[in-house]
Amino acid sequence: MGAAGQVLRRGGDGGGGRSLRRRDALTAWLFILPTVVGFLVFVIGPIVGGLALGFMRYDLLTPPSFVGGENFVKMIEDQRILQIFGNTIYYVVGMIALDLVWALVLAVALNSFIPRFFKVFFRAVFFFPILVSGAVISIVWLYLFNMDLGIINWYLVKLGLDRVPWLISSDWVRNSVIIMTVWNGVGFNMLLLLAGLQNIPAELYEAGRIDGAGRWASFGRITLPMLTPVIFFILVKGAIGVFQLFDSPFVLTKGGPGDASRTVLMYIWEKGFQVLDFGYAAAIGLVLFLAILAVTAVQFATSDRWVFYR
Amino acid sequence: MTSKPLVSSRLRWNRGYLRTSTVLTVGALLLLSLFMAFPFVWMLSASLKVPKTAFSIPPQLWPYEWRWENYQQVLFHPTVPIPRFFLNSLNIAVLVTLGQLITCTAAAYAFARLRFRGREVLFVVLLTALMVPAQVTIVPLYIEMRFFKLIDTHAALILPALTNIFGVFLLRQYLLTIPDELEDAARMDGAGPVRILLQIMLPLIGPALTTLAIVVFTGTWNAFFFPLIFLNDWQKFTWPLGVTMLRGQYSQNSVTVIMAGITLGVAPVLLAFLVLQRRMIESIGFTGGIK
Numbered sequence: 001m002g003a004a005g006q007v008l009r010r011g012g013d014g015g016g017g018r019s020l021r022r023r024d025a026l027t028a029w030l031f032i033l034p035t036v037v038g039f040l041v042f043v044i045g046p047i048v049g050g051l052a053l054g055f056m057r058y059d060l061l062t063p064p065s066f067v068g069g070e071n072f073v074k075m076i077e078d079q080r081i082l083q084i085f086g087n088t089i090y091y092v093v094g095m096i097a098l099d100l101v102w103a104l105v106l107a108v109a110l111n112s113f114i115p116r117f118f119k120v121f122f123r124a125v126f127f128f129p130i131l132v133s134g135a136v137i138s139i140v141w142l143y144l145f146n147m148d149l150g151i152i153n154w155y156l157v158k159l160g161l162d163r164v165p166w167l168i169s170s171d172w173v174r175n176s177v178i179i180m181t182v183w184n185g186v187g188f189n190m191l192l193l194l195a196g197l198q199n200i201p202a203e204l205y206e207a208g209r210i211d212g213a214g215r216w217a218s219f220g221r222i223t224l225p226m227l228t229p230v231i232f233f234i235l236v237k238g239a240i241g242v243f244q245l246f247d248s249p250f251v252l253t254k255g256g257p258g259d260a261s262r263t264v265l266m267y268i269w270e271k272g273f274q275v276l277d278f279g280y281a282a283a284i285g286l287v288l289f290l291a292i293l294a295v296t297a298v299q300f301a302t303s304d305r306w307v308f309y310r
Numbered sequence: 311m312t313s314k315p316l317v318s319s320r321l322r323w324n325r326g327y328l329r330t331s332t333v334l335t336v337g338a339l340l341l342l343s344l345f346m347a348f349p350f351v352w353m354l355s356a357s358l359k360v361p362k363t364a365f366s367i368p369p370q371l372w373p374y375e376w377r378w379e380n381y382q383q384v385l386f387h388p389t390v391p392i393p394r395f396f397l398n399s400l401n402i403a404v405l406v407t408l409g410q411l412i413t414c415t416a417a418a419y420a421f422a423r424l425r426f427r428g429r430e431v432l433f434v435v436l437l438t439a440l441m442v443p444a445q446v447t448i449v450p451l452y453i454e455m456r457f458f459k460l461i462d463t464h465a466a467l468i469l470p471a472l473t474n475i476f477g478v479f480l481l482r483q484y485l486l487t488i489p490d491e492l493e494d495a496a497r498m499d500g501a502g503p504v505r506i507l508l509q510i511m512l513p514l515i516g517p518a519l520t521t522l523a524i525v526v527f528t529g530t531w532n533a534f535f536f537p538l539i540f541l542n543d544w545q546k547f548t549w550p551l552g553v554t555m556l557r558g559q560y561s562q563n564s565v566t567v568i569m570a571g572i573t574l575g576v577a578p579v580l581l582a583f584l585v586l587q588r589r590m591i592e593s594i595g596f597t598g599g600i601k
Binding site for chain 1: 342
């Protein structure tokens with residue numbers, strides 16, 4: 001370090017500081033140039049374009065024309081839109097709830113006093129589905145969910161239960177999409193919660209035990225409150241993600257039966273890329289974006305009531 | 311069933327006796343892991359069966375008769391070029407990953423270490439991109455790509471993915487943890503920013519680069535929505551898109567061949583996972599905000 005100090009002193013009176021700084025700034029701009037260009041062309045451009053397109057009629061063939069709020073009026077009058085936004089909200093609530101409970105059970109079990117070999121093994125098994133494309137593995141689930149030939153129903157009958165019309169009943173189909181999608185992604189939140197559990201200081205449990213807290217009391221009074229920052233993160237990230245659900249229902253059900261399992265993004269895809277009503281599709285995209293923003297804002301606004309920060 | 315490994319002395323097992331709760335937990339976890347792994351088990355089993363027996367009742371996971379021809383059929387299918395799909399996916403994922411490693415490292419270094427006017431403001435502006443879901447901008451992005459005449463090309467998938475604000479953020483945070491002294495010393499020896507980045511910083515941020523590479527590669531390899539939007543020609547399809555379309559090409563009783571196609575794509579991922587398990591779990595967890 002002494003040598004470096006000497007060099008530093010020697011360089012200090014060289015008077016080249018200014019040109020050096022200018023060279024630095026130039027290099028910096030060169031370094032960030034690709035990122036800034038990518039940001040302008042592929043983020044800012046589409047945002048501005050989407051804002052404009054929402055107020056236009058455009059079908060690729062004829063030039064776009066300004067139509068004011070027509071697309072938004074159309075949305076209100078659209079018979080299908082209520083069902084589709086309803087489905088999406090159902091997915092948001094159902095998936096996050098199931099994911100949270102499932103991930104919490106896995107994380108708590110993995111964090112309990114079991115041999116290390118099992119920990120590593122189970123963590124790997126629970127985590128692996130994340131690495132597989134949801135669209136592709138949905139094809140496998142398509143066969144597992146089959147009403148008459150599917151293996152899930154075979155086991156249900158074996159257990160003395162009724163066959164479940166997983167993908168063909170409008171009442172069931174959303175739940176099936178939820179089960180498959182959560183199965184695919186649960187390992188991620190499991191990891192987050194596991195890390196959260198491991199960060200809880202053992203002294204807290206010691207203190208709880210001295211105060212006479214049982215297993216459930218210490219879970220409810222220590223574990224859960226200490227996990228609230230992680231849970232908050234899961235809720236925020238989960239809502240943003242599920243609002244854009246596409247792959248698994250697209251492959252499992254194509255949105256059917258009818259519109260029973262269709263999501264907003266699938267509807268945007270249909271209106272934009274099947275019907276070529278790009279203005280309408282962009283308008284729905286804007287509303288979806290506002291919905292995501294609103295939900296995120298509400299989550300943040302209410303967070304100080306229940307999220308426990310150390 | 312579980313008692314044997316439990317008492318092995320090599321495990322961290324300092325209690326010396328078996329607790330019922332441990333056995334119950336391990337048992338429950340075994341059941342859960344069976345459920346988690348089952349779709350893969352069924353997929354592998356069906357991929358090796360004779361079509362007629364894929365749905366035999368009672369279900370038989372161990373194939374009665376091993377049929378490797380399913381794999382041959384799917385690899386050398388006359389109209390559905392599965393190997394082509396693999397190459398396409400690999401090509402796109404490799405280019406995107408390399409591109410992002412380069413652009414993100416350069417930008418992250420500039421934001422973390424170089425001084426220039428407007429640095430903080432620009433960084434915050436860029437971060438807002440993380441809040442705009444890509445899918446919401448899909449319609450204007452499509453029109454933009456059409457304007458650039460890039461529809462039905464891999465470039466439509468690669469170009470927007472060459473830069474990534476999240477990657478810049480990840481690497482910048484990592485760079486900030488590296489002490490300034492190292493850089494100052496090199497600077498006084500006359501090294502310019504490029505040399506400092508390549509010779510001093512790059513080796514130090516190795517773990518962060520691996521993390522970014524794993525996350526970006528798996529994400530690109532598995533992508534479905536964007537290829538679905540931008541590609542029309544079979545020959546250009548990526549693996550997830552192609553294998554999903556494969557289903558439409560066959561009648562229902564060819565499930566065995568379809569499962570062979572899926573297994574072929576899942577197997578490399580599983581192999582990579584077995585080798586890189588720890589790194590992959592850490593990477594995905596890390597990017598989720600563990601630290």
